Amino acid sequence: MFSGLRHVGNGGDSRYLSMPDSPFTLTGAVVLLFIGLLGIIFCLALVGRRKLTMSYAIVWVLLLIGMDLLVAFPPLLRLAMRILGTAETLGALRLLALVTIVAFLIFFSVKVSVLTNRFEELVQRMALVDYELRKQISGRQSMAGGDAIKAQDPKASPLSRESS
Amino acid sequence: MQKGLIVVPAYNEERNIDGVVQRLRLCNYPESVLVVNDGSRDGTLSVLEGMDVSYVSHPVNLGYVRALQTGIRFADEHGYDYIVFIDADGQHDPRQIAELKAAGLVLQGPDIVIGSRFVSERRYRGPLGRRLGMMLFSWLTARLGGKRIYDTTSGFKLIHRRVFAVMCERMIGDFHAEMIVFALLAGLKIEEVPIAVAERRHGVSMYGWLESLVYPIKTVLAIGVLWPQARRERRRLSVSQHA
Numbered sequence: 457m458f459s460g461l462r463h464v465g466n467g468g469d470s471r472y473l474s475m476p477d478s479p480f481t482l483t484g485a486v487v488l489l490f491i492g493l494l495g496i497i498f499c500l501a502l503v504g505r506r507k508l509t510m511s512y513a514i515v516w517v518l519l520l521i522g523m524d525l526l527v528a529f530p531p532l533l534r535l536a537m538r539i540l541g542t543a544e545t546l547g548a549l550r551l552l553a554l555v556t557i558v559a560f561l562i563f564f565s566v567k568v569s570v571l572t573n574r575f576e577e578l579v580q581r582m583a584l585v586d587y588e589l590r591k592q593i594s595g596r597q598s599m600a601g602g603d604a605i606k607a608q609d610p611k612a613s614p615l616s617r618e619s620s
Numbered sequence: 621m622q623k624g625l626i627v628v629p630a631y632n633e634e635r636n637i638d639g640v641v642q643r644l645r646l647c648n649y650p651e652s653v654l655v656v657n658d659g660s661r662d663g664t665l666s667v668l669e670g671m672d673v674s675y676v677s678h679p680v681n682l683g684y685v686r687a688l689q690t691g692i693r694f695a696d697e698h699g700y701d702y703i704v705f706i707d708a709d710g711q712h713d714p715r716q717i718a719e720l721k722a723a724g725l726v727l728q729g730p731d732i733v734i735g736s737r738f739v740s741e742r743r744y745r746g747p748l749g750r751r752l753g754m755m756l757f758s759w760l761t762a763r764l765g766g767k768r769i770y771d772t773t774s775g776f777k778l779i780h781r782r783v784f785a786v787m788c789e790r791m792i793g794d795f796h797a798e799m800i801v802f803a804l805l806a807g808l809k810i811e812e813v814p815i816a817v818a819e820r821r822h823g824v825s826m827y828g829w830l831e832s833l834v835y836p837i838k839t840v841l842a843i844g845v846l847w848p849q850a851r852r853e854r855r856r857l858s859v860s861q862h863a
Contacts, residue, residue, distance in 0.1 A: 576682050576686055579659075579678050579679060579680060579682055579686075580678065580682070580686065580689065580690045580693060582678075582679060583656075583676040583677055583678050583679070583690055584676055584690065584693060584694060584697070586676065586677065587674070587675070587676045587694070
């Protein structure tokens, strides 16, 4: 992804962007911009196919826009360098990438934990509702008479019957 | 007359669960029995379906503490006043439920009664690592909670309705040392009564070598998380008692 990066101090090499300390060659910048754009289109396509929810797509689209902005506007990179306290652009980019990855991992861990909790609560609720259902079925069958009881085992879980 | 529920959390206990339920029946307790099948992969559910016992069944495995939580939710929704938890591996003697009740069902009695393997004459002889871990957590309950609880990992417990909600909301570990420390710090009363345990007859423990390694770290972290919550809970409980 960052294959187009170069160290600071390009010495006015014409292959580099017009900014004197841009770490990107023109080709590298174009490739990165293209990858960013492609990424955004891919995310939106996934949303369209219901394979990615909009809330997650926004996170990725914002990240890709951020990457494209850094590539297109080298002053932003210098600002990042000053904020992060790094002496070279490559260091700033590495640090930014690391911080972003860690932030993403924490964000997704929180999301997964929330979903796990919801899932577990749903399973518990399902188990309790299944119990009530079995109780109702067995109550109805005992009222209807012995034949019904023979026809369908009231002890068996409606959920397990469904799944089997 | 208080209404009680005996909850048996079960995971892959097809060879033990029948015996445990039969032994509970032989005791003729007035409490209802509820088995919580925690998404067992063996034939536990089929065994339960063939037995005359109430059960709730998680379609997938959620873990021990979620099984206990389901039991608490069931008891809460059906108006039970207390729950006795007993393991499904047959290690606990159902006859000793009477001792838990004798200690717990008294006026101004404890909120939680723990069946303890370490305050009896016939002391539990588990693996050395486990015993060392238990000693550490027992020491922690004394240091942090102000009362030494000898058996922090016992699954044989009685809890009162007044702590159902608190316990249900705060379950983040295995309902062991972290909950004991939480309960003590929150001002709840805990007592231990001596019990004897038998060796597991069939199946394997839920704590494999990896779980045994992770367990102490998880428990210490859970204590750290529950510590400030316990202080808040203590204030809340004292306010509600005065109101």
